[in-house]
Amino acid sequence: MKVFVSSPAGVRVYCEVQEGQSWTVFLARHHQTPNENFTRSWQDYKKGFGDPEGEHWLGNENLHTLTGGETRYRLRVEATNLQGEQRYGEWRVFRVAPEDNRYRLTVQQYNSSSTLGDGLNYHNGQSFTTVDRDHDTHPSTNCAVVHGGRWRGRWGVCGLVNPTGPLDLSDPHQGPWEVMSWVPFTRGDSGWVKLSSVTMMVIKSED
């Protein structure tokens, strides 16, 4: 169930309520007309963009305010492939550092009952990178720019998961790494899979 709330700071937020628990959505991607532009600057990813009722990024500053304190947050990702198959993944620790630490990502303790693979582990500890701020580990390339800017805003390395990649799937010859994708889509697999939708959300940890 979708619920829209305003934070004390006046930020309008989409919360996904599942089994009585209210998850704060920070990334929503799906087909809409027109699709949201995710090739954005550091400032845009900092502040957030898009419509909470449609495709959007909540903003790195909001993510840090929410998850960067003493309270531990969990992460849940729900993803659907082009065949309509759904997977979910959960991580028991999700934290985004302040801007002066380049919104560095901590994502740990993958829940092994997840059906979605743990590609995010590859991004653990990485800084956030945008087309105008290369903070990734690749020495000669900005990962947000390669493949025509298709890697977009991301935490740190070229690969693996690409939830901010383009949703234009009209070219069957495009590799999955060039569009919105996840690897491994199924826990225990190794395959790189194009996605038709993805939602990333957080909730306070109960332990």
Ligand SMILES: [Ca+2]
């Ligand atoms: Ca680089």
